[in-house]
Amino acid sequence: MPHRPTDPTRRPVRTTPPRRTSTEALRPRRAPGTRRTRGLSPTVRTRRNRWGLGVLVVLLVAVATKLVVLQGIDGTAYAQAAESDRMRVxxxxxxxxxxxxxxxxxxxxxxxxxxxxxxxxxxxxxxxxxxxxxxxxxxxxxxxxxxxxxxxxxxxxxxxxxxxxxxxxxxxxxxxxxxxxxxxxxxxxxxxxxxxxxxxxxxxxxxxxxxxxxxxxxxxxxxxxxxxxxxxxxxxxxxxxxxxxxxxxxxxTLTIDEDLQYTVQQRLATECSNGQTTRGSAVVMEAHTGRVVAMATCPGYDPSQASTTDPDLLGNPAISDVFEPGSVMKAVTLSAAIEDGHATPDTVLSVNGHIPAGDVVVTDAHDHAPVDWTVTGILAKSSNVGTIMLAREVGDARLEQYMRAFGLGSTTGIELPGESAGILQDSADWTASRAANVPIGQGVSVTALQMASVYQTIANGGVRIPPRIVESTTAPDGTVTPEPQPEGTRVISESTAQQMAYMLEAVVGPGGTAPLGEVPGFRVAGKTGTAQRANPECGCYSGGGYFTTFVGFAPADDPQYVIAVDLERPNSDAEGGQVAAPVFADLMQYVLAADDVVPSGSPRPDFQLTGTAPTN
Amino acid sequence: MSVTARVHTGALRAKGTASARSTTATRSSAPARTVTRPGTTRRTGPVHVRPQLRLVTEPVGTPPRVRRTTRTRPRRTPFVLLMVGLIAATALVLLALNTAMAVDSLRASEQRAANTELSQAVERLEQQVTTARTPAQLAAAAAAAGLVPAGTAGHLVIGPDGTSVVRGAPEPAPAPEPAPEPAPAATQQPAAQPDQQPSADAAAPGTTTEQAGG
The missing domain is CATH 3.90.1310.10 (Penicillin-binding protein 2a (Domain 2))
Known part of the structure; x- marks a missing residue:
């Protein structure tokens, strides 16, 4: 090696002459130690190394950061995106x-x-x-x-x-x-x-x-x-x-009985197709529980055809439509009179054919000379004058109190939407004529269900149980949750209720207004009602026809079922005892037979309808 | 530079051979060392050096090496074979499991489909029963069979003394409307029809008494 390389960058390896020996393969081609003796000064090399290291570290840090970002921060989002690509919902x-x-x-x-x-x-x-x-x-x-x-x-x-x-x-x-x-x-x-x-x-x-x-x-x-x-x-x-x-x-699960419901609707459909009745409602209730076992109005509708049915028909008029109940309301007035001690069934009153009330004169169905009727007779003959006389003894405020206790003027709370509360004014606002009309069921509006509830109270010994129609709900796992049973409230005493049942039985007896309400073999108690229907054309009563009603229960000595029937007959002057009572009787006969109700066998008592008024 | 390099390599080679020799010498030619070294430190050296060399090399270094090499070599093969076997077995079992799962899931979906089909069949049948059991259908079927709605029921009540009382007012049910000539009844009972048809009009009172008592 005579010439020492002056250029530091020249590789010393090339200057070394190749050795041709037998052990050449084992020897490094580069001269030993040449790596360290490259022509860079240590300071330059260190600096370069530092830079290189720095670049590498930065790159690695960048890669690592990206990894952390991918895995740690964005990881969930990407994993979800990937998963949602594979997932079907x-x-x-x-x-x-x-x-x-x-x-x-x-x-x-x-x-x-x-x-x-x-x-x-x-x-x-x-x-x-x-x-x-x-x-x-x-x-x-x-x-x-x-x-x-x-x-x-x-x-x-x-x-x-x-x-x-x-x-x-x-x-x-x-x-x-x-x-x-x-x-x-x-x-x-x-x-x-x-x-x-x-x-x-x-x-x-x-x-x-x-x-x-x-x-x-x-x-x-x-x-x-x-x-x-x-x-x-x-x-x-x-x-x-x-x-x-x-x-x-x-x-x-409802309390409705499908067969009975069918029978009720068939019977009402017959009624609605006679040309006189434009609408008819019926409610059948268990006397002791307040359960509604059937409730219908004709014309009805088929829920599967609801979208093509006249929207006016898509309701439940038995609870949403109100009507003036007429004489069936007299049961409330007389209950109040008896409960407050103003009368007994045998109290005799001298009843005239008409009675002045404010600016009007209220007459009985047919005006007549004064007759001595017992209170039973007043109810059996459905005397307006006698009822108003008793109502005046009770007093307006007290009468309103009883009416509200019987559930009038407020919703019954049945598990159905769209229930009407009916119309019952405060007694303080009653005019003299209104005060005479309300006790006989005019100037007050009720639903068919409310009317049935009033008679349920009398049939149940004076305890009113709010009507209900849902028995229970059954969860998919089979758990049965019974609907809460509403508490009964006592409206009239048991003895009053018994006296009322006795008097109501006279209505379907001889001399009463509704012999057609009788059910063969059973003792029936009930009351007819014939209320003037307001004529929608003039807003007056003339030419409006009638609401004919019959509400009652049977057997009278051990009430099981209460049925309220209400027929709207705009073009007829037939009375409740003639048109509504037969419907009631047919339905009552069916429900008693279907439920295997055994008559007690006791005969109907002889009613004293007339008497001798005490001279005073 | 080249000079020093040469010198350096020469020294490295010398060192390498020397060290190679010395390591081999430690086992066999211990006396040789004692011969060469005493030349410099004859009097004091031998006494101190010999025991130190022997103590370090012989008992600690050699015996474990001999054991390891002789014993581990023949045992490595079965271990490797075991590992390979395990891996292969695992793969096979995994494959089998996967296959089984796929087969099961296929079968499960098949059975689910069959289940759905069956439940739909049940639903259809129940629907038929439900439709046939509605009051309107029952009433129509009863009317077609010649039944009439019962009137009031009579109840026979037996007293404690054994006597019986009839309660209620039982009435014979009305005769079914002789509306007949009914097409459905004729098609259902073709054999009995010729006998019954003439009596349908004539023997209405007879049928009434038969059906009394409802």
Whole structure:
């Protein structure tokens, strides 16, 4: 090595002559130690090293930071995004609970069904598809072809298709035809109990009756199922499969008896079709429990046809429509008179045919010379004058108190929407004529249910139990939750109630106003009512026709059932004893026979309707 | 530089050979060392040096080496085989498990489908029963069968002394409306029809008494 390399960058290795020895392979090609002796000064190299280190550290830190950001901070979001790409969420529709009668017969229930939907952009051959579907769906071919060629990607072909049909459609494997779950509400009994059960809207919300009032319990909670899917949407066996099960709705059991309800509606339908009665309501109640076993108004409606029914009919007039009850109200007035000690059934009054009251003169149904009637006779003959005489002894304020205690002027609290409270003015506001009209059931409005409740109080020994129509709710797991039983309130004493029952029995007895209300073999107590109907054309009573009513219970000596019948007859002057009493008798006969009520066998007492008025 | 480099390499080589020799020498030629070294430190050296060398090398260094090499070598093969076997077995079991799971899930979805189908069939049948049990259907079926609504019921009440009393006012039920010539009844009972049809009009009172007592 004669020339020492002057350029520090020149590699010393090249200057070293190659050695050709036998051990050459084992020797490093580079001269030993040359690495350290490169031509950089240590300071430069250190600086470079530092820079290099710095760059590397910065890069590594950048990479590490990105990693931390990816994994730690954004990690969840990315994981979720990735997961949601693989996840499919399916809705599980909760089945709406059924509405059952007291024996468990369904009045409303839900079945699985499908909506048949087409995606016109996917349908290959609209004409062939339409031909294949027309018989299954029962839709004309033309209409189907139109739907299948419609613009857009969503075209409903048919709704509420049952499972048998939808299975056949699935088997056809038509491209572009999709089935969507669409649970369908069925009302197997049709109009029977329709007004009580109500109906649901297109979106499945209850819009009337029990369906509306118990919507929360009936509807349940929808569930979802999240599944991890692979290619083609097929669930991965070991993948995520979480499902929140749907909680089906609870069943609601009513106190309604379907058979009785049917009978009541049939009877009312007969009445409504006679040309005179435009509307008729009936309420059947258990005397000791206040349970409504049937409630109907003609004309009724079929909940499954609710969307095409006249909206005026979609109510429950038995609880929402008020009418002036007429003479059936006399039971309240006389109860007050007896309870307050102003009279007994045998008290004799000299009753004239008419009585002046303020600016009007109230007459009996037929004006007559003064007659000596017992209080029983006043009720049996339905004397307005006698009742007003007794009401004046009771006093307005006290009478109003009794009426309110019997539940008039306030809602009964039955588990149905749209209940009316009726109209009962404060006694302080009564004019002299109003004070004479209210005791005989004019100038005061009630619902059929309120009237039934008044007679339930008398039939139940003076204890009023608010009427109710829902027995219990049954959760999907079988837990039965009974509806709270309302507390009874004593309105009149038991002895007063017995005396009232005795007097009401005279109404259907000989000399009473309603012999047609009799049920063969049973002792019946009840009261007719014939109230003038306000003429909607003039706002007056003339030409308005009548509300004819009959409310009563049987057997009179051991009351089991209370029935209130109310018929609106705008073009007739027939009295309650002639038209409403027969309806009552038919219904009472059926309900007593159906419930196996055994008559006591005791004869009807002989009633003293007339007497000798004490001379004073 | 090159000079020093050469010197350096020479020294390295010398060192390498020397150290190689010395390590081999420690075991076999211990006397040789004693011979070479005494040249410098003859009197004091041998006494101190010998025991130190022996103590360090022989008892500590050699015996474990011999044991390890002789014993571990033949045992490595079964261990590796065991590992390979375990891995293979795991893979196979995993495969089997996966297959089983896939098969099960397939079967589960099949059975779910079958289940749905069955429950739908049950639902359909129940729907038929429900529809047939509605009061309107029952009334129609009863009327078609010639039944009439019962009137008031009579009750036979037996007293404590064994005597019986009839309570209520039982009445014979009215004859079913001879509206007949009913098409449904004729199609349902084709065999019995020829005998019954003439009596439908004529024997109305007879049927009334038969059905009395409701």
């Amino acid at each position: 399916f809705d599980i529709a909760a089945i709406r609970g059924a509405v059952l009668d007291r024996d468990g017969n369904p009045l409303a229930y839900t079945v699985e069904a499908s909506k048949v939907v087409a995606d016109p952009t996917v349908v290959e051959d609209p004409d062939r598809t339409a031909l294949a579907l027309t018989t299954l769906l029962g839709v004309p071919v033309d209409q189907l072809t139109d739907d299948l060629t419609a613009s857009g990607r969503y075209s409903v072909l048919a709704e509420h298709v049952d499972t048998a049909t939808s299975d056949q459609i699935t088997a056809l494997e038509l491209p572009g035809i999709v089935l969507e779950d669409q649970p369908t509400r069925l009302y197997p009994a049709g109009t029977v109990g329709g007004q009580v059960v109500g109906f649901i809207g297109r979106d499945g919300d209850g819009l009337a009756g029990i369906e509306q009032r118990y919507d929360d319990q009936l509807s349940g909670t929808d569930g979802t199922r999240r599944v991890e899917v692979g290619a083609g949407g097929i669930p991965i066996p070991s993948g995520i499969d979480e499902s929140t099960p749907a909680v089906d709705g609870s069943d609601v």
